[in-house]
Amino acid sequence: MSWRPGGRERLYTASDAVVGAERMWHGGIPVCAPRFGVGNGGVPFIHGLTPKVRWRTLEVTADEGRAHIVLVTDAQVMSHLPWADRFPADLRYELDVVADATTLTIGLTIASPSRDAVVEMALHPYLLTDTARTQVTGLGGVAYHDFSNGLDGVGEDPLAVARYVDRVYTEAPSTTIADGSSALRLAGQGANSVIVWNPGPGNDQVPGEEWADFVCVEYGDVKSGALTIPAGSSHLLRLSIIAG
Numbered sequence: 001m002s003w004r005p006g007g008r009e010r011l012y013t014a015s016d017a018v019v020g021a022e023r024m025w026h027g028g029i030p031v032c033a034p035r036f037g038v039g040n041g042g043v044p045f046i047h048g049l050t051p052k053v054r055w056r057t058l059e060v061t062a063d064e065g066r067a068h069i070v071l072v073t074d075a076q077v078m079s080h081l082p083w084a085d086r087f088p089a090d091l092r093y094e095l096d097v098v099a100d101a102t103t104l105t106i107g108l109t110i111a112s113p114s115r116d117a118v119v120e121m122a123l124h125p126y127l128l129t130d131t132a133r134t135q136v137t138g139l140g141g142v143a144y145h146d147f148s149n150g151l152d153g154v155g156e157d158p159l160a161v162a163r164y165v166d167r168v169y170t171e172a173p174s175t176t177i178a179d180g181s182s183a184l185r186l187a188g189q190g191a192n193s194v195i196v197w198n199p200g201p202g203n204d205q206v207p208g209e210e211w212a213d214f215v216c217v218e219y220g221d222v223k224s225g226a227l228t229i230p231a232g233s234s235h236l237l238r239l240s241i242i243a244g
């Protein structure tokens with residue numbers, strides 16, 4: 001997966017990634033639903049069921065400087081996966097992606113036609129940045145739990161990310177990720193959590209020193225921010241990333 005505003009790639013893909021439908025790899029923008037696993041003992045897939053299935057492409061349009069893609073999937077497509085039976089069998093998922101010269105906007109809608117559905121959802125961009133020089137701003141004063149060390153805290157501003165960090169913040173303000181040579185501005189809609197993740201040195205998730213090349217700042221509704229989608233309705237989670 002690639003997004004190159006101004007000719008510069010902004011999404012990390014691990015050098016050992018085998019990219020393909022139904023495979024798990026590190027990079028791009030995983031779409032996590034209807035469960036977000038970190039800290040949930042027993043959840044088989046940390047990012048839920050949606051990354052494990054093939055989505056159907058409904059629309060692809062590209063005119064000068066702008067691309068629009070709509071993808072869909074549903075609970076039936078994932079019914080063979082462990083944990084699928086814990087969610088309504090008629091959940092529907094739609095992903096609406098718009099990219100232009102400066103902005104990438106991703107909307108994830110979950111619709112629950114017939115039952116109240118308790119879900120978690122998150123959009124999980126792997127953003128290229130020089131972590132040694134990166135400052136994430138905007139999360140000051142926001143309560144978090146850090147799964148890297150089990151501690152609760154209140155966000156500092158700016159936040160340094162050149163280390164193992166796995167925080168779930170309990171609010172979702174706009175954030176900026178800047179490393180001196182590039183800046184990305186992130187804003188969520190329909191989000192009440194931000195997750196900040198970097199595996200840090202010595203991890204077994206990405207090769208070698210690649211942890212120093214990216215940070216994930218994810219927007220969603222996870223943990224205490226899980227949602228109940230009432231029967232017959234839907235929830236839209238939207239993430240906008242603006243390159244500066």
Ligand SMILES: O=P(O)(O)OC[C@H]1O[C@@H](O)[C@H](O)[C@@H](O)[C@@H]1O
Nearest residue numbers: 026038046047124166195197205
């Ligand atoms: O290894 P995965 O499944 O891509 O997950 C990467 C990371 O994704 C983050 O969203 C989680 O908070 C981390 O706990 C997790 O390690």
